[in-house]
Amino acid sequence: MEAENDLDIVDARIDELLARFADPRLADVTEFRRAQFDLGLAWVHFRVGDGGLGVSASHQGSIEARLRAAGAPPRNGAYVAMHQGAASIHAVGTPEQRARFLRPMFTGEDAWCQLFSEPGAGSDLAGLATMAVRDGDEWVVNGQKVWTSGAMDADWAILVARTDPDQPKHRGLTFFICDMSVPGIDIRPLRHADGAAHFAEVFLSDVRLPDELRLGDVGYGWGVSVAGLHSERAGVGDAFHVPIERLLELWRARPEHESGAALALRDEVTRAWIGDQVLRLNQERLRAASGETPLGSTVKVAAAEFNQRLSSLMTTLLGPAGLVGLDYEAQLREDPDRLDWHEAPQQFVLRSIAMSIEGGTSEINRNIIGERVLGLPGDIRVDKDRPWREVPRS
Numbered sequence: 001m002e003a004e005n006d007l008d009i010v011d012a013r014i015d016e017l018l019a020r021f022a023d024p025r026l027a028d029v030t031e032f033r034r035a036q037f038d039l040g041l042a043w044v045h046f047r048v049g050d051g052g053l054g055v056s057a058s059h060q061g062s063i064e065a066r067l068r069a070a071g072a073p074p075r076n077g078a079y080v081a082m083h084q085g086a087a088s089i090h091a092v093g094t095p096e097q098r099a100r101f102l103r104p105m106f107t108g109e110d111a112w113c114q115l116f117s118e119p120g121a122g123s124d125l126a127g128l129a130t131m132a133v134r135d136g137d138e139w140v141v142n143g144q145k146v147w148t149s150g151a152m153d154a155d156w157a158i159l160v161a162r163t164d165p166d167q168p169k170h171r172g173l174t175f176f177i178c179d180m181s182v183p184g185i186d187i188r189p190l191r192h193a194d195g196a197a198h199f200a201e202v203f204l205s206d207v208r209l210p211d212e213l214r215l216g217d218v219g220y221g222w223g224v225s226v227a228g229l230h231s232e233r234a235g236v237g238d239a240f241h242v243p244i245e246r247l248l249e250l251w252r253a254r255p256e257h258e259s260g261a262a263l264a265l266r267d268e269v270t271r272a273w274i275g276d277q278v279l280r281l282n283q284e285r286l287r288a289a290s291g292e293t294p295l296g297s298t299v300k301v302a303a304a305e306f307n308q309r310l311s312s313l314m315t316t317l318l319g320p321a322g323l324v325g326l327d328y329e330a331q332l333r334e335d336p337d338r339l340d341w342h343e344a345p346q347q348f349v350l351r352s353i354a355m356s357i358e359g360g361t362s363e364i365n366r367n368i369i370g371e372r373v374l375g376l377p378g379d380i381r382v383d384k385d386r387p388w389r390e391v392p393r394s
């Protein structure tokens with residue numbers, strides 16, 4: 001009964017949103033997203049006033065489907081902002097932080113990046129060495145981050161730093177929001193295998209952050225990070241989705257696709273189509289579970305492996321053309337007209353390799369599934385209870 005009421009409320013809000021725009025296809029993207037946020041249809045499970053209606057996240061899929069069918073602008077695809085950043089701020093942000101940051105995160109007016117990984121702390125994120133030392137109403141941050149996607153264009157970052165090196169590694173961390181325009185931040189782009197440079201090394205030297213940008217309590221940064229990481233994994237699994245129709249188009253375009261020699265490939269295409277359906281259903285199940293659970297790891301691992309198989313199959317279907325056609329020079333120039341990997345399977349092959357690394361490697365996500373979903377014995381952790389300062393580091 002309650003769920004039915006929720007559905008009515010959500011439907012009425014969608015009607016109201018669409019009624020505000022004579023033709024959603026012509027709507028200004030920012031204006032449309034602002035209205036979507038204000039009506040509680042941004043993250044529908046968030047609180048009223050924070051872009052939500054406090055109802056099950058399972059409604060989000062049908063909201064997006066109805067909006068897209070009406071020709072509304074696409075949802076912001078920036079997954080640090082839309083998933084991890086938003087989930088963290090919604091979970092522990094003060095009313096002021098939520099009012100300041102959530103709306104422009106959703107509309108895309110503010111760009112965000114994630115300052116987590118370090119040269120010595122990727123899978124072992126809790127071992128990170130960037131320090132934040134309190135100085136009155138401010139924190140002074142020093143350290144080095146790496147693989148920071150979108151750092152070059154970001155207005156804001158979510159940042160985890162060590163505030164108490166005498167505590168064991170998980171307990172001495174604090175979570176901050178970092179203004180990327182303040183002095184002391186040096187961003188050096190890193191180029192990846194496909195020629196593009198979407199991530200960077202970020203050096204923080206005496207960066208001063210006001211205490212009002214601390215997110216959550218001092219020493220509780222790990223808990224905030226983990227809640228956000230579950231959401232990020234769900235987001236990564238969701239974000240990199242190439243429509244299966246693209247594979248079928250390539251299959252149909254093959255001149256000999258009816259020949260006996262192509263039978264093996266036909267099996268592969270069928271298997272990929274089934275894999276796509278299974279993934280889509282798991283994504284639906286995850287959305288219904290609110291997206292902030294360790295279940296995000298299952299979709300993340302499955303999506304990474306599926307995309308690697310799919311991209312490889314797409315290039316096989318292209319035949320000899322699958323070996324060429326990648327405009328590396330356009331990538332180097334950051335040419336806006338360069339082929340997107342949705343269009344260019346050659347590009348997709350290279351990009352898909354990163355999918356089982358970013359957002360936590362598949363091995364780490366399997367550990368999480370084993371421990372937190374299946375209840376299997378945990379990984380061996382010899383440094384868990386030792387003060388971080390005493391743990392040997394390379």
Ligand SMILES: Cc1cc2nc3c(=O)[nH]c(=O)nc-3n(C[C@H](O)[C@H](O)[C@H](O)COP(=O)(O)OP(=O)(O)OC[C@H]3O[C@@H](n4cnc5c(N)ncnc54)[C@H](O)[C@@H]3O)c2cc1C
Nearest residue numbers: 114115116117122123147148149354357358359360361363
């Ligand atoms: C495209 C891309 C974008 C990224 N964007 C960001 C970003 O925006 N912000 C950010 O902070 N980071 C980002 N990262 C970094 C990413 O989170 C790390 O690369 C990842 O967590 C792995 O860390 P690492 O590279 O240090 O590898 P390591 O931790 O050194 O791991 C090396 C290998 O050892 C395995 N391994 C390690 N520990 C275990 C264990 N306990 N059990 C089993 N196997 C283990 C790993 O699975 C891996 O195969 C990005 C990475 C990529 C590829």
